[in-house]
Amino acid sequence: MPELPEVETVKNELIPHIIGRKFTGVTFLWEGIVKNLPVEDFCSRLLGQEISGLARHGKYLIISLSSDDLLVMHLKMSGSLLISHDSTEPPKYTRAIIHLDKGTDIFFRDPRKFGAMWLIKDSSSVTKKLGPEPLEADFTPQVLAQRLRNRKAPIKALLCDQSVIAGIGNMYSDEALFAAGIHPLRQGGSLSADEIARLHQTIQQVLRTAIGNKGASIVNYYRPNGEPGKAHFEFKVAHGRGKTCPVCGSPLQRIPVRNRGSYFCPKCQPSL
DNA sequence: CCCGGAACCTGAAGGC
């Protein structure tokens, strides 16, 4: 599932292949992937434009174009962006093929059809709803404390809320909470300053390690070259169905939080 | 504003 480390990897590995390239067309295998305008308009506006930049905001990818258009993409749960250099056949579940000059294609593969693309003029419609970037210098323990203050929702749900912090999802929230020894159902506002400092540190550590491992490929995530990431090999609890705690050996527990499977160690992450 | 649950999707895996 693409979260911040996966989207960051896609961005980094896509950049050398697409910067300076021009759009020569788009082939749709499922038109529902474009959300905010008819696909005909989408295609005609892209045609001939040159890609000048690629940035990540939270889990969003934003491609800047030679006009003032921005091509925004979200991989949601099961999306991949795969580079093809020689007009190879698109893999199963490819929903759109973005054709660039010099023989480069990008396959937007997405088995569950949650992925999305928008063509917009102003990135603020995307960025204004996002909280701070957890790996930026301005994300301090004090900022985290302020975002959690007086919140009654489970800390697990708040970590996954993009307006609280940008880029964290189900896997990395479970990993960060385990590393910090905090129970996923603790109310956000009940965390002590010590716990917030620990959580701030483990959020950054977990995300940085995963970026170093090029993301986690549990299901449906691939790097642009088609290879899987390796971050999931270092997961302690995330997706740990039927497993035991690597620290104390207790059986991991699974509870739904906001209808999302949350794995944790009942001994290392006590509820009070 | 805050919180929780449903809906959108489809394939994999496990139970019987």
Add this chain to the structure above:
DNA sequence: TGCCTTCAGGTTCCGG
């Protein structure tokens, strides 16, 4: 073998 249920989950929308 085959059917049924559960699990996977990012985001948005809706009701309280």
